[in-house]
Amino acid sequence: MLFSWHCCAQPLVIILYHSLTPEGWVVCCWGLRLLLSTMSEHMQLPLALCRIGLYTCFRALCCKGPPPPRPEYDVVCIGLTGAGKTSLLSRLCSEGSDGIVPTTGFSIKAVPFTNAILNVKELGGADGIKKYWSRYYQGSQGVIFVLDSASSDEELEAARNELHSALQHPQLCTLPFLILANHQDKPAARAPNQIKKYFELEPLARGKRWILDGCSTDNMEAVKESFSQFINLLEDKETEPPARI
Numbered sequence: 001m002l003f004s005w006h007c008c009a010q011p012l013v014i015i016l017y018h019s020l021t022p023e024g025w026v027v028c029c030w031g032l033r034l035l036l037s038t039m040s041e042h043m044q045l046p047l048a049l050c051r052i053g054l055y056t057c058f059r060a061l062c063c064k065g066p067p068p069p070r071p072e073y074d075v076v077c078i079g080l081t082g083a084g085k086t087s088l089l090s091r092l093c094s095e096g097s098d099g100i101v102p103t104t105g106f107s108i109k110a111v112p113f114t115n116a117i118l119n120v121k122e123l124g125g126a127d128g129i130k131k132y133w134s135r136y137y138q139g140s141q142g143v144i145f146v147l148d149s150a151s152s153d154e155e156l157e158a159a160r161n162e163l164h165s166a167l168q169h170p171q172l173c174t175l176p177f178l179i180l181a182n183h184q185d186k187p188a189a190r191a192p193n194q195i196k197k198y199f200e201l202e203p204l205a206r207g208k209r210w211i212l213d214g215c216s217t218d219n220m221e222a223v224k225e226s227f228s229q230f231i232n233l234l235e236d237k238e239t240e241p242p243a244r245i
């Protein structure tokens with residue numbers, strides 16, 4: 001190939017150089033220009049496609065905008081002292097559970113989930129604090145009620161009364177409820193179905209958005225699943241699906 005180019009083209013150029021008149025050179029240049037423009041016309045479509053492809057790749061790699069913001073919901077978390085509110089919320093925030101002390105007053109945590117962020121206001125459950133719960137209900141979009149499924153009958157009765165008050169409170173009665181029957185890892189724990197019966201939730205639950213799930217700090221995957229269903233209820237807003245207890 002190289003040999004034939006040297007053999008044929010080089011002498012041709014030399015002959016042309018020596019023999020062509022100025023007019024001949026003009027004709028040669030014109031022919032070359034025509035050849036190049038014809039080539040560039042044929043190349044325009046593939047070049048345009050390449051440009052579009054490169055631009056799309058560049059956009060995909062470099063100009064990826066921020067993900068859409070997750071919706072945030074303000075929810076209140078109540079339940080008797082020792083029910084496990086702080087423990088569950090701390091674990092959901094990937095914080096250690098060492099050194100958890102009873103909540104005095106209230107504490108607020110932003111708990112992140114894949115599709116939403118819950119701004120949870122936990123109200124301490126000690127006797128001296130419970131009476132002020134209702135002062136912190138305003139602005140809530142949902143309620144988390146945590147109870148100790150292994151507590152004494154007397155404590156369970158107290159939890160039942162608190163839940164009933166919350167369900168009937170004017171600022172909470174229309175909101176979705178997530179009821180967590182915690183401490184399920186303990187041998188004395190009552191099953192979620194027993195609690196549902198004992199708490200007489202069916203008559204109050206009709207037509208409302210409720211979830212009652214058993215849980216424990218030992219199985220946070222199940223807790224996350226309960227929260228994910230609770231978030232679905234929060235997202236549904238006024239389109240109330242049937243109660244799930």
Ligand SMILES: Nc1nc2c(ncn2[C@@H]2O[C@H](COP(=O)(O)OP(=O)(O)OP(=O)(O)O)[C@@H](O)[C@H]2O)c(=O)[nH]1
Pocket residue numbers: 079080081082083084085086087088100101102103104123124125126146182183184185186215216217218
């Ligand atoms: N075995 C067991 N212990 C738990 C569970 N959840 C919480 N606890 C323990 O129960 C105790 C009280 O937990 P907290 O998270 O402080 O309870 P709380 O509801 O926040 O209590 P207040 O802040 O006083 O209203 C702690 O010693 C926890 O380790 C659980 O699911 N199983």
Ligand SMILES: [Mg+2]
Pocket residue numbers: 085086087101102103122124
């Ligand atoms: Mg607490």
